[in-house]
Amino acid sequence: MSQIVVEPDSCKGCELCVNACPQQILGMTKKLNSKGYFYVEVAEPMRCIGCRLCCITCPDMAITMNVHGTMYHYFAY
Amino acid sequence: MSQIVVEPDSCKGCELCVNACPQQILGMTKKLNSKGYFYVEVAEPMRCIGCRLCCITCPDMAITMNVHGTMYHYFAY
Amino acid sequence: MAKKLMKGAEAIGEAAVQAGCHLFFGYPITPQNEIPEYLSSRMPQVGGAFVQAESEVASINMLYGAAGAGERVMTSSSSPGISLMAEGISYCAGAELPVVIVNIMRAGPGLGGILPSQADYFQTTKGMAHGDFRLLALAPWSIQEAADLVQDAFDLADYYRNPVMVVGDGLIGQMMEPVEFYEDRQPIKELPPKTWASTGWKRDRPKAIINSLFLDPAELERHNFHLKEKYDLMERDEVRFATYGAVDSADVVIIAYGTVARVCLSAIEALEQEGIKVAMVRPITLWPFPYKAVREVASKAKDILVVELSTGQMIEDVRLALHRPRPIHFHCRLGGMLVSPEEVIDKVKAIKAGTSEEVQHA
């Protein structure tokens, strides 16, 4: 199972990941981070399919991913 | 009939015209011109077919051409 | 025209248009981007042309072409971009072309920073490029003066057939102040028609060749002496400066130009209130430098203080102005830091108190 980790202070609130997520499970908080941006959060972590599209599209390395157990990689990256 | 006119002091003796003449009627003098070059002369003016290849190929405008009467132009130039 | 609140960069652009310059070639660089930006929409309005060149090297050579064709033309840039124009400016000087170049100086060397600086003083006044030539260099201290000097620059360039440079710092580029343009402005010089320009040869004048090449050294020597005579004339006729404060009885005379001089003027006024008499000579032409004015005012003052946003490049000219060794003090900020009135006040007080060190010279 994949686990998405958002580092709030790295996020600039661009919402690119929100648009990229095929599961539509990312959304913006209503809180400002230390840089003054509304940052992203994972609304329904359980529905994450581990596609890493959010990670790949984030310009600011705000999202990293861990997996528990084996995972099928959709594409070499 | 075409008439080739060589201006000796304009000639730099490069011999390009000599090579260009289809009638092979141009040759180098054994005299030096004012610039210190052996210059070109028309050996057999009567055989000139008025093709202007010598004029066209001369980098130094040393050869000009006059025609008497009508002349067929081999190519537009 | 009525006074308008304008950004320096825009006032400079508008001044060019008002001076009849309908051609601008330039390349973006901070802190003067607003000049090309303004002119990119303004030039078409007056039937002129704005071209964003591929580089500063191209810009100056476009000026060379346009000026050679007899038209008024301007470019603007900031320090690194001006360095790239060095060869082209030397060509313009060699071919005696009237071009106007604006340098909104930023801190260097290299990429440096984008904040205000005056570290291009030597470049402007002395060795910008190879060969024996000079730029007439005008240094405004306000937006109004920037607008005025840009207009004068075109007249001077045309009159002398020489590149003229207007040098400001980032403040001149970025600041807004009220500006007035005068509708009936007349050229400050009598300008003959440009019969030397290459405008198509109709056999009514000698063939126009815009050129700086003279393969015959004797001819080039004559050309060099001709240019030198022109520069001598400029030195005689075009020196501009302003004086402030107690020029006849100053404890300290400040030499400063551009926005730094404004800061110094604030300081002078504050010092006056404390009874400390300070005068100032503000060079308006950096070249030709107001040697005589500096010498005269300095001769009546006890001490001399040079204030600059450079490590002291103008000190050499101040020293050259003086005919006998005099104590020179120096205050500077570098790298985009600005001089404050408070610093100048402190420095003047230190000079008076004898706690300021004189500038040493080899």
Place this chain on the structure above:
Amino acid sequence: MAKKLMKGAEAIGEAAVQAGCHLFFGYPITPQNEIPEYLSSRMPQVGGAFVQAESEVASINMLYGAAGAGERVMTSSSSPGISLMAEGISYCAGAELPVVIVNIMRAGPGLGGILPSQADYFQTTKGMAHGDFRLLALAPWSIQEAADLVQDAFDLADYYRNPVMVVGDGLIGQMMEPVEFYEDRQPIKELPPKTWASTGWKRDRPKAIINSLFLDPAELERHNFHLKEKYDLMERDEVRFATYGAVDSADVVIIAYGTVARVCLSAIEALEQEGIKVAMVRPITLWPFPYKAVREVASKAKDILVVELSTGQMIEDVRLALHRPRPIHFHCRLGGMLVSPEEVIDKVKAIKAGTSEEVQHA
């Protein structure tokens, strides 16, 4: 090694190789083509690289790369080409890179001519480019000295981490004279390893960043002051000059550099035979200028004569050297014309006879 008769350009090229410079980037320009030509075949012999750059702009930036990677590197050019390097040289100075640049000066401004000149004096010593920086500038007067100074240039560049320029005129480039290279040549400075160079970061030192950008003005100000300190050190430690003739009792002291000084020396010897005592100070470093030497020799002489292939650019430094106003005379040839010993002799006699006009100064 035995003496070899070498063309100046080749001697300069070989000197670089002898100094351990295995990289040359340059662009052809008369009168120094023989430097790149020589090195195009010489560099591969020593396992180095010769690259004919697409322009002088590219050349100097290739130097920036190679020097940043810790290697000795050189370029050469002539006046217009040097102007094109202005921005890049400022970058090298800002990033504190040791590079060696040879300028075989030709007459300007613009395309000018290809014959000898010294009209790039200001460019070399003062305002070559934007920002506060200085070049250490060495001016040989013979081929042997050119070879020696080029080798020294590399040591000085490395020691100070600063661009060093070797300036000659067309004669230095084209002339042949005997040259000797010494096999056991040692660096003239103790040179620390280049731990600052970007050679791949193995985590055994701080990350190497070759850079002239400092967006924080306070940091850039510190950097500017750091550079200034370096230049102060050079002014203290690196002044080079030579004196000739009757330095203690001269009627006239000549200030001249490069091949012009040789011409003057011929004149001095001839004048000596006529009982006219002339001394000469020959600056070998144009920057730092030998102010003290000039002042001292000048203080003992009646008159001062500056001889130059420019309209008098060095006069400013001579004037700065003197602490009190002194009569300065001037002789020059321009545009590729050369000064002859006969002209110098005549000028000295005119000075003695009181028929030479002093240089006027604003």
Place this chain on the structure above:
Amino acid sequence: MQNDVIMAGFGGQGILLIGKMLAYAGMQDGKEVSWLPSYGPEMRGGTCNCTVVISDKPVGSPVIQNPGAVLAMNLPSLEKFEADVRPGGYLLINTSLIERACKRDDIRIIDVPANTIAQDLGNPRGANMVALGAYVGATGAVSMEQVEAVVRQTFAAKPSVIDVNLEALHKGYDLGREFAATASGGAAS
């Protein structure tokens, strides 16, 4: 007489605009004025600020180290400039975005909940107008008449927003005047 002020805040808060409007009003009042923006590295993403000088005499230095007033629209601006205010000068704090108070007691501190007021007026983008009004109200640096004229001119292309902005301006102005009235000779003395 010289009034000088540094206005500072985030990039999007319209700081440079109200600075320009103030300078413009000063010019219309017949005063000498200068407006100087910060530019440079701090611009992108960070804060921006401008310095406005309004004076009876030609403006000396357009750079003011110790201004007579600072308008801090966000926290970083407060931290950067609070120490610089000239003793006896004004510090206007946008309390909507700044939670902490100022520690100085030698200056006149005006709390301006600019965003809150603007929000309340249904004009959330008008916080800068509120702040401008407060500055003018407190200092009287320029005439309100001219500021109003400038507002009308600035938004001439979008007449719909003129009134709401004037409203915000006045709310701020009242707040500033009130402070000036009650606190005059207050903290500073």
Place this chain on the structure above:
Amino acid sequence: MQNDVIMAGFGGQGILLIGKMLAYAGMQDGKEVSWLPSYGPEMRGGTCNCTVVISDKPVGSPVIQNPGAVLAMNLPSLEKFEADVRPGGYLLINTSLIERACKRDDIRIIDVPANTIAQDLGNPRGANMVALGAYVGATGAVSMEQVEAVVRQTFAAKPSVIDVNLEALHKGYDLGREFAATASGGAAS
């Protein structure tokens, strides 16, 4: 003692080469030397020349306005330089290509039919060697021994031409020596 000479002619006549050879021989003789070519606009198509200085002391000016000798290999060279020869100096004229005589009577004029001699030796490209020999013979500026060594070295890659060039050199040398012997104290005095 200083010997200086300007050698001048057409581009293809090998002038720069004999100048270098002279300088080289001087160096091998233990003298100070300099060799300076003309470069510049006159080069292409036109004439070329070089100045060689051979001296006991370090060479002062490598540029000589009034040389002790001029070698004129063609007419333009004669016209350019004949007036410059120092009174009492040498003017070597390649009479094979130059028909007119020199008008000066304060210098020593040596007629050197260089091309004719070379042609006669079956070595038409050796005219420059004849001229070099004549200069050395007349002035003794360098030792013939060293000149010979330089010739050998110069043509080391083409041994076949060494002897013919040495022959040309000697023909010229003899001519020069003869002149020096007969005319010494001649025209110049």
Place this chain on the structure above:
Amino acid sequence: MPEAVFVRPDSLSDVSTHYCPGCTHGIIHRLVAEVIDELGIRDRTVGVAPVGCSVLAYNYFDCDFHEAAHGRAPAVATGIKRARPDLAVFSYQGDGDLASIGMAEIVHCANRGEKITVVFVNNAIYGMTGGQMAPTTMPGQVATTCQMGRDVDLVGHPIRVAELISTLRTPAFIARASSHSPLAAVNAKEMLRRAFTYQVEERCFSLVEVLSTCPTNWGLTPAESTEWLEKTMLPYYPLGVFKTPDGDDRAPLPRKP
């Protein structure tokens, strides 16, 4: 134990960039860093930063760096590589930097076949200086020096760098990729991997043009920027491989003699 499958590459410093929110410079940085890591060349890599928004790249990559003069990164890279052929050298350049002022340097660097890698970030604008027109700005696109939109009749059409460079005869790897979507980024990484590999194998010069967004100067949100890139730029700047070192000549032939 969870396995970290997506983490910051070693070659990317652990600092926040100065790039605007949504600016894809950040993505491209990460892709380059990942490739450097994967090839194991971090400790012999030297980068060259341009003048442009990525001028501070030296702060973001964890390797030695040079900051080059505007447009001259290919010359600087040439200097480094010729000095130290054992290093892996890449330049990272914007479109103003590479395609405007630096056109001569990139053409000649490519043509000499310098064994370096160029990462060319085409965002159709001058980002750093505040949105002036670039040589790559699209027809009709508004910029501060073409406030009515780029008028191709006055200033010409956008320059396609990959196409231009691929006509040079000297063997090279030339490709265009994009960064506007995750899948585009995956492809961009593949292109970058090939580009660096060709260098490491000492085969040839390589250049990857990567289309990028500039929400700030385009005046669009990051999401709108993505869309604009796709709709406007992609048709004009087709993605793909233009030239490989063993491919044939790509220069057009004359139409008639």
Place this chain on the structure above:
Amino acid sequence: MPEAVFVRPDSLSDVSTHYCPGCTHGIIHRLVAEVIDELGIRDRTVGVAPVGCSVLAYNYFDCDFHEAAHGRAPAVATGIKRARPDLAVFSYQGDGDLASIGMAEIVHCANRGEKITVVFVNNAIYGMTGGQMAPTTMPGQVATTCQMGRDVDLVGHPIRVAELISTLRTPAFIARASSHSPLAAVNAKEMLRRAFTYQVEERCFSLVEVLSTCPTNWGLTPAESTEWLEKTMLPYYPLGVFKTPDGDDRAPLPRKP
């Protein structure tokens, strides 16, 4: 009465050039002058001379002229044309001038679509400075800075300017001709006529690359030079029209996406 059918064109000054014997710069000068005469634009033509052997072109053409800095003729021409669109402006440039130091200027001038005409004389060498390698020097060709012959592994292959420029999208007329034989010259003139005509019609930028000889620096006689050009240069530099203003796009497409 004899009719003069081949005489010095009016636009060519009646002076002898400084070019070496057999140098085809002279032919190209005459062709340009003839075209100017034929189009009747002599009194509104302004030429721009480069730095190179043709630096003195202003002495040879009977019209107003600018002598430009090395490589910058296209920028100078841009300045003239923008200042005075009524003038017919042409630049005359060598291969070192245009293809080396001036690469950025020619690409951008062409890409802006400046309505000027460029006569580009490619003689595969730096003539004026004494025979250094040019970007157009042929593989194996000896030059003073590649004394063992051009080594393409070290310095790359020759640049084909007509091919490179014709990939730009901006409408233009781009052709390559030669001057090595009379018939080639006749064709070159045709190309030049079209190039100037497109300008006079205010249609587009035009550039004609003309292959030329440099007997002096090639170390060959003029006749041998002709032959060398034909055998060595022609196969690599094919003659013909590469681009016309109404032709389609000539940029190569990516091979695979």
